[in-house]
Amino acid sequence: MAAGVAAWLPFARAAAIGWMPVASAPMPAPPRDKRRTQDGLIILNVSGTKFQTWRNTLERYPDTLLGSTERDFFFNEETNEYFFDRDPDIFRHILNFYRTGKLHYPRHECISAYDEELSFFGIIPEIIGDCCYEEYKDRRRENAERLQDDADTENNNDGVLPDMTLRQTMWRAFENPHTSTLALVFYYVTGFFIAVSVIANVVETVPCGTSPGRVKDLPCGERYALAFFCLDTACVMIFTIEYLLRLIAAPSRYKFVRSVMSIIDVVAIMPYYIGLVMTDNEDVSGAFVTLRVFRVFRIFKFSRHSQGLRILGYTLKSCASELGFLLFSLTMAIIIFATVMFYAEKGSTASKFTSIPAAFWYTIVTMTTLGYGDMVPKTIAGKIFGSICSLSGVLVIALPVPVIVSNFSRIYHQNQRADKRKAQKKARLARIRVAKSGSANAYIQSKRNGLLSDSLEQASKEAGQALVSKTSSSFERQHHHLLHCLEKTTNHEFVDEQTYEMSCMEVSTVNQSGSRSSSISSQHGLTATCCSRRNKKTFRLPNSNMSGSRPGSVQELSTIQIRERPPLSNSRSSLNAKIEDTAQLNCDQPYVTAAIISIPTPPVTTPEEDTSQSPDYSQSNIVKVSAL
Amino acid sequence: MGIVMGTFSMQPKQGGFRKDKAEDELEMTVVCHRPEGLEQLEAQTKFTKRELQILYRGFKNECPSGLVNEDTFKQIYAQFFPHGDASTYAHYLFNAFDSGQNGSVKFEDFVMALSILLRGSIREKLRWTFNLYDLNKDGYINKEEMTDIVRAIYDMMGKYTYPVLRDEAPRQHVDAFFQKMDKNKDGVVTLDEFIASCQEDDNIMQSLQLFENVI
Numbered sequence: 009m010a011a012g013v014a015a016w017l018p019f020a021r022a023a024a025i026g027w028m029p030v031a032s033a034p035m036p037a038p039p040r041d042k043r044r045t046q047d048g049l050i051i052l053n054v055s056g057t058k059f060q061t062w063r064n065t066l067e068r069y070p071d072t073l074l075g076s077t078e079r080d081f082f083f084n085e086e087t088n089e090y091f092f093d094r095d096p097d098i099f100r101h102i103l104n105f106y107r108t109g110k111l112h113y114p115r116h117e118c119i120s121a122y123d124e125e126l127s128f129f130g131i132i133p134e135i136i137g138d139c140c141y142e143e144y145k146d147r148r149r150e151n152a153e154r155l156q157d158d159a160d161t162e163n164n165n166d167g168v169l170p171d172m173t174l175r176q177t178m179w180r181a182f183e184n185p186h187t188s189t190l191a192l193v194f195y196y197v198t199g200f201f202i203a204v205s206v207i208a209n210v211v212e213t214v215p216c217g218t219s220p221g222r223v224k225d226l227p228c229g230e231r232y233a234l235a236f237f238c239l240d241t242a243c244v245m246i247f248t249i250e251y252l253l254r255l256i257a258a259p260s261r262y263k264f265v266r267s268v269m270s271i272i273d274v275v276a277i278m279p280y281y282i283g284l285v286m287t288d289n290e291d292v293s294g295a296f297v298t299l300r301v302f303r304v305f306r307i308f309k310f311s312r313h314s315q316g317l318r319i320l321g322y323t324l325k326s327c328a329s330e331l332g333f334l335l336f337s338l339t340m341a342i343i344i345f346a347t348v349m350f351y352a353e354k355g356s357t358a359s360k361f362t363s364i365p366a367a368f369w370y371t372i373v374t375m376t377t378l379g380y381g382d383m384v385p386k387t388i389a390g391k392i393f394g395s396i397c398s399l400s401g402v403l404v405i406a407l408p409v410p411v412i413v414s415n416f417s418r419i420y421h422q423n424q425r426a427d428k429r430k431a432q433k434k435a436r437l438a439r440i441r442v443a444k445s446g447s448a449n450a451y452i453q454s455k456r457n458g459l460l461s462d463s464l465e466q467a468s469k470e471a472g473q474a475l476v477s478k479t480s481s482s483f484e485r486q487h488h489h490l491l492h493c494l495e496k497t498t499n500h501e502f503v504d505e506q507t508y509e510m511s512c513m514e515v516s517t518v519n520q521s522g523s524r525s526s527s528i529s530s531q532h533g534l535t536a537t538c539c540s541r542r543n544k545k546t547f548r549l550p551n552s553n554m555s556g557s558r559p560g561s562v563q564e565l566s567t568i569q570i571r572e573r574p575p576l577s578n579s580r581s582s583l584n585a586k587i588e589d590t591a592q593l594n595c596d597q598p599y600v601t602a603a604i605i606s607i608p609t610p611p612v613t614t615p616e617e618d619t620s621q622s623p624d625y626s627q628s629n630i631v632k633v634s635a636l
Numbered sequence: 637m638g639i640v641m642g643t644f645s646m647q648p649k650q651g652g653f654r655k656d657k658a659e660d661e662l663e664m665t666v667v668c669h670r671p672e673g674l675e676q677l678e679a680q681t682k683f684t685k686r687e688l689q690i691l692y693r694g695f696k697n698e699c700p701s702g703l704v705n706e707d708t709f710k711q712i713y714a715q716f717f718p719h720g721d722a723s724t725y726a727h728y729l730f731n732a733f734d735s736g737q738n739g740s741v742k743f744e745d746f747v748m749a750l751s752i753l754l755r756g757s758i759r760e761k762l763r764w765t766f767n768l769y770d771l772n773k774d775g776y777i778n779k780e781e782m783t784d785i786v787r788a789i790y791d792m793m794g795k796y797t798y799p800v801l802r803d804e805a806p807r808q809h810v811d812a813f814f815q816k817m818d819k820n821k822d823g824v825v826t827l828d829e830f831i832a833s834c835q836e837d838d839n840i841m842q843s844l845q846l847f848e849n850v851i
Contacts, residue, residue, distance in 0.1 A: 028844055107697075
């Protein structure tokens with residue numbers, strides 16, 4: 009029942025009194041309306057825009073957010089209103105739905121934004137009124153197609169799956185030639201041979217000059233028969249090989265055999281084989297000549313190479329109904345006019361209009377405004393009807409053409425849009441990658457800076473001065489704390505790519521010159537690190553007892569920092585001094601040197617670690633860091 | 637050829653058609669009714685100002701022009717009885733509400749009828765019901781009228797009932813009704829007979845009080 013008429017329920021109940029005298033049995037007791045809430049105004053604050061409505065209006069639709077108790081979650085007690093952090097422009101329409109019972113779709117709104125708002129407020133889009141429903145459905149379908157296109161192209165361009173069989177690789181190479189060099193070469197070679205074959209077919213028929221002993225010109229095909237035959241053979245060989253390869257590589261052979269392109273391929277190479285088989289039989293030579301015509305279908309093989317050709321073919325296919333209508337109306341007009349012209353010209357002497365079918369030719373030539381002039385009406389009536397015929401011809405043909413053109417334009421633009429989207433997507437992905445790595449780097453960076461600020465904090469606490477530290481937002485701080493907890497949980501740390509790569513390289517060199525490292529445990533740690541190259545974050549740690557104190561990790565990071573850039577703070581001077589000494593050493597082994605340095609000098613680290621709980625911890629941490 | 641015929645035939649008809657539609661549109665928007673003032677209605681009915689406000693808001697929401705015509709009335713009433721066909725009974729109701737018999741129900745009619753039904757005395761309610769049953773408003777209810785009413789009520793039930801609705805059910809119902817109501821057995825029920833018989837029946841008395849607190 010449409011809740012909009014809920015306001016009339018009292019009337020319906022009152023009208024029920026009309027049944028009472030007719031009824032013979034007692035009536036049931038009426039429901040006791042316990043909740044006699046007074047109808048009050050509700051204030052809905054949507055991003056600052058205040059809407060007000062009666063409570064009853066909202067409660068007409070109790071299965072939506074505003075009509076149910078779900079809205080209590082958004083109640084702001086201080087201002088005594090319901091606050092929604094959503095788009096006020098779209099909310100207007102949603103509120104109108106409650107008021108009028110009809111949901112409208114504004115044309116200027118983005119369809120996905122609108123859908124989101126609807127789903128937030130718990131309104132199903134099917135309620136959209138008839139006035140706006142078509143527009144809504146159209147936009148939605150467009151959007152879905154766009155998303156589907158996106159997904160499709162993504163699937164197609166989805167890089168190399170690690171375990172692709174040879175067959176799958178081949179198929180991918182055939183479908184997307186730009187994926188590998190070999191595929192590209194193959195693509196161009198076949199294209200070249202198609203062109204050669206078509207040109208050969210054409211040149212075959214050109215008169216080539218006389219050969220000695222002959223009077224008239226021979227076409228080139230007969231003069232250089234052997235050469236053309238060899239060329240033809242070569243082309244057909246290439247085409248056959250290509251067809252067989254595609255057949256082998258196709259994921260669904262049955263579907264491949266039925267597809268248009270494969271039929272074109274078959275039709276292109278069949279005449280040659282049939283010709284090979286039937287060379288001696290004179291009776292069917294006529295048919296054989298006809299078969300040679302089919303060789304021209306090789307030109308359609310170009311549609312694999314040209315997108316525009318494919319679009320044209322697709323357009324014609326999608327405009328099949330318009331083309332059919334054109335054909336039908338043309339046929340009707342031709343028959344009518346041919347009949348009229350025949351009877352009009354019947355009287356004139358030596359008329360070319362010998363029969364109605366003969367008049368067909370005249371009608372077609374006239375309606376398409378060709379006007380060859382081989383058949384011309386001579387009587388006055390014939391001329392009148394002839395002129396009417398040509399006028400109507402122009403119109404009949406002009407009618408379906410705009411439809412076809414607009415279809416073509418739409419499909420063409422869709423294709424262009426697909427290409428544009430691909431390019432945009434690449435740029436977008438690059439941006440996303442930068443942002444992601446930025447945020448990852450931000451954490452690592454903040455760990456280093458945290459060292460700085462923490463030690464500053466300590467220093468300033470001791471000195472009793474106000475703290476001046478680099479401000480990061482509280483969101484960032486909490487996020488970093490979260491990542492830190494994860495590190496502690498897994499006993500591993502986040503590092504950036506270069507560090508990881510370097511560490512793996514280092515580990516291999518360390519393994520070779522194992523004498524350097526004094527601690528077996530550290531060596532084990534080092535060897536174990538590079539076992540999993542893929543996963544940057546999992547390192548096996550020997551003897552790590554992570555009692556998670558921030559300064560500890562700060563200590564770890566200092567060694568990374570040492571490797572990457574000059575030290576920041578004076579408070580780490582002792583350690584840094586040591587590192588600087590060793591910085592002159594061979595650049596490929598800074599980690600190892602760091603390890604060496606750190607291990608014998610744990611006392612050095614402690615001055616910074618006034619609050620550090622376990623020097624062992626920092627030591628093992630240092631070891632771990634160098635392992636990174 | 638086709639064009640020639642088309643050009644000749646198109647001109648006169650179109651103009652006339654367009655003019656008719658425009659006039660229609662104009663007519664519909666001009667008719668709009670506003671009720672009398674709130675105080676007057678409060679004096680005439682037994683509703684408070686607040687109740688009148690609520691009633692009017694619901695009324696105006698459904699009928700922005702201020703008038704309910706029979707189709708809208710039937711539509712609204714049909715929404716409450718989706719199982720069967722409420723149009724006949726709605727038709728009779730409409731006639732009962734439309735005191736001026738001019739084919740549309742104004743807010744005043746609506747509210748006054750509701751006032752009687754919900755806040756009126758027993759006698760007033762019974763008189764209103766008698767008026768509803770008396771289809772031709774001649775002061776008597778005869779068997780045909782009653783049969784029509786009862787059949788209309790049964791129509792609202794729809795097809796799927798338990799036990800299955802038989803054709804004789806309305807007639808039997810009417811016979812029982814007349815047995816009870818028609819005191820002097822003259823085949824018609826007058827207002828006094830009606831009121832008297834209803835006051836004797838406890839069930840009816842009780843059920844008339846049923847909808848007092850609807851608003």
